[in-house]
Amino acid sequence: MTTIKDLARLVGVSHSTVARALNDHPAISAAVKVRVRAAALERGYIADAAARALRVRSSALVGFIVPDIEENDMATMAKVLAESCNAASRQLVVSCSGDEPERELAHLRALLSARAAALVLMPSATPLPETLQLAERLPTLQLVRHAGRLGAEAFMFDDESGIREATAHLLALGHRRVAYVGGSEGISTGAARLSGYRRALRDAGIEEDPALVSTVAPHGPAASGAFRRVFEAARPSAMVLGGPRITLGAVEAIREVGLDVPRDISLVGFGDRAWMRWWGPGLTTVALPARELALACGDRLVALLRGGTVEPPAGLFAPTLLLRGSTAPP
Amino acid sequence: MTTIKDLARLVGVSHSTVARALNDHPAISAAVKVRVRAAALERGYIADAAARALRVRSSALVGFIVPDIEENDMATMAKVLAESCNAASRQLVVSCSGDEPERELAHLRALLSARAAALVLMPSATPLPETLQLAERLPTLQLVRHAGRLGAEAFMFDDESGIREATAHLLALGHRRVAYVGGSEGISTGAARLSGYRRALRDAGIEEDPALVSTVAPHGPAASGAFRRVFEAARPSAMVLGGPRITLGAVEAIREVGLDVPRDISLVGFGDRAWMRWWGPGLTTVALPARELALACGDRLVALLRGGTVEPPAGLFAPTLLLRGSTAPP
DNA sequence: CTGAAAGCGCTAACAT
């Protein structure tokens, strides 16, 4: 590997002159810059980021820790964030925690070790105290989920209002037995969504029937089971789904049971996918502005990296209710 | 930030002893190791990866450059590869080239600068010569696509056989006017798929009708247009789709035109998604073993990182034809 | 078993 000293020898200047020329330092003559750059090009010189990081005590890396990059539009967000990072000459390091607190911590440690310049974190369900504590060591942004004691700025969907609107829509259609199947209350998003459902009921002056509500692990099979249990035990005329995988599971269950939507039941899904437009009568769904969220987070990220002084409060991103054929009067 | 010198002072040994203790060097007494580790824990010591990388001239980073992480099961593969990397105490740096040769090169440069230990590359359509040349500087694995002059091992789907089987299936059903709409021949996958289509025709002794074939940019709208053009101009009784986005576009066009599948046309999609099971009569499709491919690539990666001596030739991963309701006799 | 010392490639005072 060619170093600045090699180039210095080649050009006949000192290695610090080479460094300055390469960094376009104002106090270096144009002539020298030209010669240095020519030499660098010729030798295929590529600066050693480690040496630089050692000096300046910070690297070009930005960490991105998420439970699962295949879920929750995380691939989209990763792409957007990577874009923002590149615009700021940074690189995004993606790690999947699998929602396991230990792996989450391990990844954070690795990023700290690499002296990452910042961290974007979608916290696991129950982050370890040490994770929260270590996250304070570098500029951190929370994404999608909010970890209780972590003070970092959060970029989140307005899950509560999204589910509230969905529920209110069904109520307005005349449904009185509206069920809700969603993810665990232990996660910030799960809690917010359930609370949105409850709010809509309260606003409509309807008392909650516990048999109509089920919170489960966000897996297809679990959701399928929950759907069938709630459907058979409580005979809802409509249902709100509280997550993308819950929606997948419910659709699966509807197929197995052989229900007709919206005749047998009105349905509101969560998240938006192309197939929802084609599915049966079209699936009414709560669409999340994932791209917008990630863009805002990316903007904030580069501001942080540039040593941004202003503190634009992190926002809440409102979902949109996409009305399609799966919801109708009872 | 705590350094080994801080710990050395704290414990009352030299900093090199601390370094050895932390790295579990055999020639350090158990007693010292215990004390050093206690001190490290107490002070929340986290080693500086840059300093280490500077010494050992290689980092814990593995690069992953792909055109688009939202496409082609790349999120799945990223997850699998990240997993493999973690198992080898490495971190995966994900970069999206957007299929733009310049950005691809820029990302490669950044990885080289970070002294990445290896690179997994899904090449853009037309990589710059310099990209190919620089990729030689570090252990490189090609994924999904093959860049002509790059000598690196490649992990690819057997696109040709996948499309050949799909076409043969339609021919066996009695179709004689089987169309093909796929991605550009300029990309290795596009060329292989088209060649699979041609091979099936040849095997069946059928002459190719150019009006039945169209290669386009892999975007929904372009694919929609191509579908309609081919359908209207050449009146095929069946069609093979040569890519995931092509499939999406075709489904869209079928909806717009109001065709009945398989009555008006038999259809074979590309890639497998949950909605394909639900779509109309069920979409017969060419399913790619993305997970298997990524796992194999990950295995090879850790072998490389461990300084693997054996040279297991990279494989070709055979797709499976998933038979569903969208294909029927004419 | 442990310590002293050198040096990885780069940046940034501080000279000149």
Added chain:
DNA sequence: ATGTTAGCGCTTTCAG
């Protein structure tokens, strides 16, 4: 405008 010099934190001989 350029050169000299001193490290950044770690690994790794080489001595003891």
